[in-house]
Amino acid sequence: MVIIVIMIKKIEIKTGYNLDEYRLLTTLKSSVDELEKKAANCANLKKKTIWMVNSTATGGGVAEMLPRMISILRQLGFQVEWLVISPDNKDFFQLTKKIHNNLHGSGNPGFSDSDRNLMDQIGREMAGAFEKSVKPDDILVIHDPQPLPAGYFFLQKHSTVLAVWRCHIGIDKQNEASVSAWQFLKPYLQGFQQTIFSAQEYAPDFLKSLTQVIYPAIDPLTHKNRPLTIHKTTGILANAGLLPGNLRIITPQFEHKARVLKPDGNFSVMDDSENGNLLYQPLLTQISRWDRLKGFQALMKAFVELKSKSRTAQDTRHQKRLELVKLVLAGPDPAFIADDPEGLQVLEELKSEYLKLPKEVQKDLYLVLLPMNSAKENALIVNCLQRISTIVIQNSIREGFGLTATEAMWKSVPVLVSGAFGLTKQVRDQVEGRIHNNAEDYIGLSKVLDEMLFDARGREIYAYNGLSRVVDQFLVFKQLIHWLDVLGADGFVRNKN
Numbered sequence: 001m002v003i004i005v006i007m008i009k010k011i012e013i014k015t016g017y018n019l020d021e022y023r024l025l026t027t028l029k030s031s032v033d034e035l036e037k038k039a040a041n042c043a044n045l046k047k048k049t050i051w052m053v054n055s056t057a058t059g060g061g062v063a064e065m066l067p068r069m070i071s072i073l074r075q076l077g078f079q080v081e082w083l084v085i086s087p088d089n090k091d092f093f094q095l096t097k098k099i100h101n102n103l104h105g106s107g108n109p110g111f112s113d114s115d116r117n118l119m120d121q122i123g124r125e126m127a128g129a130f131e132k133s134v135k136p137d138d139i140l141v142i143h144d145p146q147p148l149p150a151g152y153f154f155l156q157k158h159s160t161v162l163a164v165w166r167c168h169i170g171i172d173k174q175n176e177a178s179v180s181a182w183q184f185l186k187p188y189l190q191g192f193q194q195t196i197f198s199a200q201e202y203a204p205d206f207l208k209s210l211t212q213v214i215y216p217a218i219d220p221l222t223h224k225n226r227p228l229t230i231h232k233t234t235g236i237l238a239n240a241g242l243l244p245g246n247l248r249i250i251t252p253q254f255e256h257k258a259r260v261l262k263p264d265g266n267f268s269v270m271d272d273s274e275n276g277n278l279l280y281q282p283l284l285t286q287i288s289r290w291d292r293l294k295g296f297q298a299l300m301k302a303f304v305e306l307k308s309k310s311r312t313a314q315d316t317r318h319q320k321r322l323e324l325v326k327l328v329l330a331g332p333d334p335a336f337i338a339d340d341p342e343g344l345q346v347l348e349e350l351k352s353e354y355l356k357l358p359k360e361v362q363k364d365l366y367l368v369l370l371p372m373n374s375a376k377e378n379a380l381i382v383n384c385l386q387r388i389s390t391i392v393i394q395n396s397i398r399e400g401f402g403l404t405a406t407e408a409m410w411k412s413v414p415v416l417v418s419g420a421f422g423l424t425k426q427v428r429d430q431v432e433g434r435i436h437n438n439a440e441d442y443i444g445l446s447k448v449l450d451e452m453l454f455d456a457r458g459r460e461i462y463a464y465n466g467l468s469r470v471v472d473q474f475l476v477f478k479q480l481i482h483w484l485d486v487l488g489a490d491g492f493v494r495n496k497n
């Protein structure tokens with residue numbers, strides 16, 4: 001049997017803003033008050049330690065949400081810790097990526113006996129790693145499939161521990177691939193009292209009676225979302241290498257800068273001569289992990305198609321707009337990501353598509369690798385890129401929710417999203433933005449992009465409506481009220497007492 005090293009790490013959380021600071025913002029006050037009232041009624045829950053467990057501390061929506069949820073819960077008097085657990089094993093990584101894709105209804109169905117053995121072996125070893133931390137009265141909240149078997153094997157030995165599984169992925173209409181992944185995961189769900197999904201439709205039939213729905217949410221004041229003046233935005237982009245470095249600005253250059261794909265096939269930091277026009281030309285942006293299901297490939301093709309429309313555009317202003325428009329496709333720099341073979345492959349495919357494009361399209365298409373050494377700097381760069389965009393796009397083939405759309409709406413930036421179910425939970429067509437249903441139909445996508453770029457008044461309306469939608473439904477306070485409904489529910493706490 002192969003020896004597998006399990007990496008388990010308790011992640012330190014910075015407190016960040018406190019509740020009184022949020023309350024100073026009038027749009028947030030009533031939600032903060034409501035959350036505090038709710039927390040005051042959860043005395044039993046405050047006696048327990050809640051362990052949030054996932055597989056990574058950086059990258060993706062879960063890692064984005066946990067620190068703020070934990071910080072705010074702590075301020076409300078709850079004991080919450082964050083454990084990141086993952087084995088140093090490529091086969092496990094590939095297996096869980098396959099499960100991830102299958103739960104999204106994509107990829108080939110079917111699991112072998114050796115998949116089962118691997119999942120069991122690693123699950124048992126990861127469960128062992130919990131022993132030092134999790135106590136009999138605690139609550140385990142396991143996020144997504146990777147740490148799920150660890151939760152299962154731990155609960156087999158420690159039946160007094162209360163457990164919730166939070167699944168952030170799924171599709172609304174189950175298919176062969178998703179059913180096969182659910183069959184594979186089913187045994188590991190024994191022992192969990194609750195499951196939480198981002199939509200009722202995502203839960204398989206055997207979990208429906210245990211399922212509650214909680215929407216993901218953003219914290220409005222993190223580095224990813226906080227307001228930035230134009231002056232700050234310019235400074236951050238220059239520090240990150242996305243505007244000329246010779247501007248006279250207050251803050252020092254970031255240690256690691258964004259790298260951009262050049263026509264010679266290399267990713268490198270832009271020099272000042274290549275740099276500068278992101279701020280004053282129409283800009284389309286998609287920022288995501290390099291995952292095939294994010295629909296980058298079709299978006300790139302749609303952009304090429306969009307550019308060709310400048311030749312036939314009737315309106316001269318619009319013709320100019322199409323000539324000048326730029327596309328930024330940004331995601332994490334793989335130099336900072338330990339193990340993501342599929343991500344590298346997706347990036348490689350995008351690169352080879354880019355290299356085939358005519359020079360005049362290449363100059364307006366930026367494939368950007370964002371440094372990941374500093375979570376703060378990464379978040380600030382994403383914040384700026386979203387803010388300076390004319391339209392933020394999320395062309396996902398599948399999407400459990402899609403925080404990138406939420407983030408853009410919060411910033412009053414109009415969004416264009418695919419019909420992936422999670423995105424349609426947030427965006428209503430022609431209210432907060434536009435929906436182009438089929439992420440892979442790049443011709444259709446280019447038409448909607450063209451219409452949206454032409455429709456300046458529509459974009460203003462979407463921008464305004466997007467912000468209100470996020471304030472009403474997708475901020476962290478509402479999300480935590482729902483979490484306390486689940487964890488603090490008398491039934492849940494009492495069940496095993």
Ligand code: UDP
Pocket residue numbers: 059060061062064224287288289330331332333370378379382401402403404405407
């Ligand atoms: N993100 C980031 N840097 C990147 C790429 C993505 O900070 O280089 C963030 C993005 O802003 C969002 C999260 O990662 O907060 C992605 O969440 P989403 O729900 O859109 O997709 P997921 O990655 O969970 O599938």
